[in-house]
Amino acid sequence: MGIEGKPPTTGKPLTITVVGAGIMGLWQALTLARQGHRVRLVERSTNPFAESASRHAGAMLAPGCESETAPELRTLGPHGLALWRAVYPHLVNAGSLVVAAPRDQAELSRFERATSPPETLDAEGVARLEPDLGGRFSQAFYFPDEAHMNTPHALAFLLEAARNAGALIELGATWKAAETSGIVIDCRGIAASDELATLRGVRGERLLIRSDEIHLARPVRLLHPRHPLYVVPWGEGLYLVGATVIESEDVGPVTVRSALELLGTAYALHPAFGEAEIVETGAGIRPAFPDNMPHAEIRDGGRKILVNGAYRHGFLLAPVLAEAVAGYLATKAPHALLAGA
Secondary structure (H helix, E strand, O other), X not given: OOXXXXXXXXXXXXXXXXXXXXXXXXXXHHHHHHOOOEEEEEEOOOOOOOOOHHHHOOOXXXXXXXXXXXXXXXXXXXXXXXXXXXXXXXXXXXXXXXEEOHHHXXXXXXXXXXXXXXXXXXXHHHHHHOHHHOOOOOEEEEEOOOEXXXXXXXXXXXXXXXXXXXXXXXXXXXXXXXXXXOEEEEOOHHHHOOOOOOOEEEEEEEEEEEOOOOOOOOOEXXXXXXXXXXXXXXXXXXXXXXXXXXXXXXOOXXXXXXXXXXXXXXXXXXXXXXXXXXXEEEEEEEXXXXXXXXXXXXXXXXXXXXXXXXXXXXXXXXXXXXXXXXXXXXXXXXXXXXXXX
């Protein structure tokens, strides 16, 4: 079920068209509809997520872990996590575990310097937290205040929540800028590269596998100098396995090399994954700005707003960006993730 809408806090309701039903567009539509605005969410695909890079995401809300490459997440990330917790009742708040093979202890030291993990576990601590990994890792880092979700379920929930909050959902619809009145919030991802000169595509690949032989309660990241890996439990024996970040806009299927790297590293995490069933493979193009941080660009005095650059942080920062855009529309308030405000 969705969440109840809220009346606008300031000013009159605005007429707003949100273009694109990926994670950015869903949060924009939901947040603005809850504030009482007249929101129309336009998605070109009849299946709302068929063409969205969001459906390939690991959907980990991990500001501590991700601060390794994006220090800004130490301040912005916890707020995104809080907004998710306020909206999505199926969030799994089990934290994140970071491990490395004995030969890769240098990777643990590097990661520790970059992220300042809140808890360091020894072999017994790893076994207590994740019994199926007992005896395999002598040291690990634990980030207890992190969360994850089943990506397809979360996307479907947000779409229904936006509809229940009053947003008009148009699937299989073609958006024409010249025929759109009111405010436009463009969340088309890489499809908006003609409007955003610095936007580039970053290819991400992942596998969905099923195993009844191993049981993990939380995302586990295996550090490696060349092939880092994350494994996200989706429940009912399903695990999302991902890691690849390739500077390419190739939209083709997962390559043999990437599949071998992902499966080999998953096997290194636990040999039981060697008997897992491959349920699905997938590849998507993540939109990214040069600093690899998403933001919104305010144009035409606020009549057009481009929300883009999700990269690896779309799920975590989408609600923060939605709140920032809503605040700008209400009071012209500036925000760290707004450009041109």
